[in-house]
Structures are given as structure tokens and as C-alpha cells.
Amino acid sequence: MSFRLYDTATREIRDFVPVQPGKVGIYHCGLTVQGPPHIGHIRKEVVFDVLRRWFEYQGLSVTIVANITDIDDKILQKAGDAGRPWWAWAYENERALDAAYEVLGCMPATYQPRATGHVPEMVELMQMLIKNGHAYPAEDGSGDVYFDVHSWPAYGELSGQSLDDMEPAGDSEGRGKRDPRDFALWKGHKPDEPESASWPTPFGRGRPGWHLECSAMAAKYLGHEFDIHGGGIDLRFPHHENELAQSRAAGQRFARFWMHNAWVTMSGEKMSKSLDNSLLVADVVRRIRPIELRYYLLAAHYRSNIDFSEESMAADAAAFRRIEGYVYRAMEVAGATEPALRVPEQFAAAMDNDLAVPQALSVLFDAVREGNSLLTAGDSAGLAENLANVRAMLQVLGLDPFAEPWLGLDSVGSAGERLRHVIDGLVETILDQRQQARARKDFAQADALRDHLNTLGIVVEDGPSGSRWYFADSSRSAD
16 A cells, blocks of 8 residues: 555654554544543544544555543542542543544544453553563552663653653652652552552552553554554653553564644643633534534644634634535535545545645545536536545545435534524523623522523533533533
8 A cells, every 4th residue: 555654753754554464453542531522632533533534445444442541540539529439420521522423423443442441451461561670569568560661771762752851750649669750550549549449459459550551452452563553742752652661561562653643722722621721522513513623623734733713613614615515516416426436546645645634625625616617517427527526535534414424414404403503592592691690699580590491401500610501301411
């Protein structure tokens, strides 16, 4: 195959040759489900979904693994603050993540393993690293286990750093560490943590460190050598650096390519829950159609940052509607035209060049302009051929309005979707009136508006970031 991909490890675009001919194994790091996903998180899902579609278009069999980190310091903290069991908190946000995948047209992962379901594999990997002299249990009896970074001379190769220039690892309090840069493979149980958030090991009860999880799960589902490991660029260090070190130290070849997508930023700053500048997927798809949000997230090259603004998102949504409008008009004239079996050569060349979607979209827009000219000229035969090519390109990008999951939605959405937007608008109007009443300390009016919504089966919850609403018979918040 002629596909070339930028490898973060070698810092160059290289010819992609799969480990097994005709097959591709991909592991990309899923979310730590401490909260629902924002569009910065979901950009990675869209990028890897397009990569998968391109491989499958070329006839390759793709196995894609996207893990769920369902045990973590932040999950324990947030669940405790909310008075919820940690596992219930994690599962609720895992469902929100699955809903975001689905609403943006991402195909389900081949496997979506949870960290808590793979503790035996992690313990086995730890024992191997200890046996080989690359890890050690903390001598203070805390139950912690650390990777000895000095034992692996290549440590820092992925991120291009020298060990001498690294800051202390920020994954524990440093109980019993030999070197502050050693990172935690296992975290011993603490008295103030739920007993259910720990597992027995030869080193004492505890829970996995973040990095160990992915090495164990990648090896289980893809083997000791696989094709592509990826995620957001912020994971390159320390997460992926640590994965690479511990897997190689355990005798595994691990990933041939490392693929990282850039951030979605706001005013040049990384989108992050900790900075309170995130845009939840569930919020954004209330004001922009999901297919348009997908277009927005893939229109820039995956290694380029997207600096979010409502204006840029609206401009991309309008650009996609121009493509979509042509497809609908052409279908009315040419009839039920199926996608072509092969995409145009220029489109394929762009996709083969490190997944250059912006250049591929340029080819697509040229085809749409040609198609509009054919519509004006009344050239039905030429129109059918052009439409087939356009639909083939859109299918590769997951944007064909006549394919699942978009099939059946008209240019402004289905009747059910239109009704949902109407309900959203009406409820938001009442919530705005309630907020105004609260601002002027008219709490009787505010309570009356909330009670009125309650009689309609709508529950309102107030929080530090505003009011949320959901249907009383639904477990999902409407925001």
C-alpha cells in the first residue's frame, strides 16, 4: 500500500507497512471517565474514525482498541464530592462518551476494554518488570510499585527529552521512591479511599497506575507488536513515554507508529475541564447538527490545532451545507445513485499523504462545483458519475448524508430532531426567565417556573456552572 503516516517517535512521515499483511491493529487511548466528553476529547475519536475508514476502504481488516480508564484519582475525588460510588460515576460518564461517539457517527471500537477488568494482566506485567530489574515495590510498605527510569537508558526517546531535564513524576506523593522521576505502576490502597477501589496483589491491596493499564490492554488485544498507538498530543509525555518504556522493558516491540492529534484550543489555550473552558459534546450538538460538528473537527489537518470559536464553527457548518445541498439536489435529478467503488485519484493521494483531509476536502469541493455546473447544464449522465464520486469521498470521511447514521435526516433534521430543538429552545427560555428572577431575588417566581417544568416531567438541577435539565424518566442530563 502507498499510505504514509507521520510517526511521532521518528518525527518524520514514513511508509506504512502493517505488521500482518492485510490487517491493521490500532490502539488509541480512550478517556478517563471523570466527566462527560468535550469536543477536545472527541476530536481524537473523529480522527481515528477517519483513519479506520480509510484503511477499510483500501480493503484492510482493522482491529481498533479504545480503552476506558474507569479508576483514577480524579474519579475517586469527584465521585466522593458528589456522594456517589466511584464505579457508578465512571459508568455514567462512560455512557456519555459512548453517546458522543454515536452522535458524531464514529464506528464503535472493535474492543473497548475497561482498566478495572484487566488487573490480572497488569499484575503479571508488573511482576515481569520487577523480575527483569526495571521496577520495584516501595520499601516503605505503602504497596506502591514504581518503574525505575534509570534502568531503561532509552527513556525519553518518544518525547525527545533527556532524563536530566525531566521534572518529578506527578502520579503519586512519592512514597518510597528511589528517584522522584520514577513513575507509579501500582498505587497502594489509602485509608481514606473506598475498599472497593483496590485489588489484592503480591505487593498489597491497591489500584493500577494510569500508564500500566494501557500497556497491559494493548498487549492483550493486539499482541506484543502492533501497528499504531495514538491519542491526543498531550499524552505523548508522560503517558505514552511511560507506556513505551515499560512495554519495551518487558520485552515487547510494542507500536510501530505513534500517531498524535493536536488540541482543540480556546484563545490559544488547551481545552480542559480543569480550566473550565470546555464545550461538552452534548451541549454543542444542541445548537449545531452533529454531522456539521463532525465536519468541523476533521476539516483541519489532525496535527494542527483548532482554535475554537462560534464563528469558525458556523463557517464550517455552512461549508458542509454547501456540499450537502448539492448531494440532495443531484439525487433529485440523478436518482438513487450509489457511491463509486473508487474515490478520485487526487482525493486518494491526499488521504495517503498523512491523512491530509484539508487537501482531500479541496478535491471534494472541486467535484461539487463541477456537479453544480452539470446540474445547470442538465447533463444527467455526467451528474450521476459526479454524484457517485462525491458520495464515495463523503463515505470515507463519514459525512455521507445518505449513509448511516445520517440516513433519513433531511437538511434541517428529522421531525424528531426538529421537535427536540424546539423543546430545547422552549425550556431554555423558561430557564433564562428563572435565572432573571433569581438575579432580582424573586425566588417565589423562580420556584414557580421550576415547579411548572416539573409538572411537564422536566427536572431542573442547579450547579456552579448554571442550571441543567433532563426528563424525569431519563437518566441522562439534557446538557
